[in-house]
Amino acid sequence: xxxxxxxxxxxxxxxxxxxxxxEPPAExxxxxxxxxxxxxxxxxxxxxxxxxxxxxxxxxxTTTGVGMGIGIPHAKTDAVSESSLAFTRSTxxxxxxxxxxxxxxxxxxxxxxEAGGEDHLTIxxxxxxxxMHDDIRDRLHEADDEAAVQATLREAIA
Numbered sequence: 148x149x150x151x152x153x154x155x156x157x158x159x160x161x162x163x164x165x166x167x168x169x170e171p172p173a174e175x176x177x178x179x180x181x182x183x184x185x186x187x188x189x190x191x192x193x194x195x196x197x198x199x200x201x202x203x204x205x206x207x208x209t210t211t212g213v214g215m216g217i218g219i220p221h222a223k224t225d226a227v228s229e230s231s232l233a234f235t236r237s238t239x240x241x242x243x244x245x246x247x248x249x250x251x252x253x254x255x256x257x258x259x260x261e262a263g264g265e266d267h268l269t270i271x272x273x274x275x276x277x278x279m280h281d282d283i284r285d286r287l288h289e290a291d292d293e294a295a296v297q298a299t300l301r302e303a304i305a
Contacts, residue, residue: 165232
């Protein structure tokens with residue numbers, strides 16, 4: 148199992164079309180749908196409802212609010228053909244049920260194919276490690292455009 152995402156894979160995993168710098172819906176399920184629609188529009192999701200069902204089922208199992216203002220809804224599903232990451236940020240925050248009680252202001256969605264092996268864990272662990280750093284979170288909050296988000300992620304998780 149790889150423990151990091153290859154440098155060249157960041158643009159493939161999260162192209163600019165998977166990044167939304169507009170304010171997302173404040174309600175968790177609507178925010179999840181907002182991110183899912185970025186992946187649908189880019190052609191990464193074959194079946195929106197199946198993907199949404201998988202994401203919501205995962206939310207019911209345990210919180211995807213990891214603390215420090217971060218939410219990472221994620222799922223493995225046959226509704227996607229390749230591993231994908233989407234990102235949005237919120238000024239007011241979205242309640243992802245984090246253990247620290249803080250709303251998520253940085254929200255990432257991870258969708259990987261059911262047969263994606265360890266991709267899911269590799270992406271989740273790389274992203275989680277990167278987001279532990281205050282400077283990475285600050286740079287994501289302050290990014291002026293999608294390229295700045297990608298550059299931050301490329302540096303942090305690759």
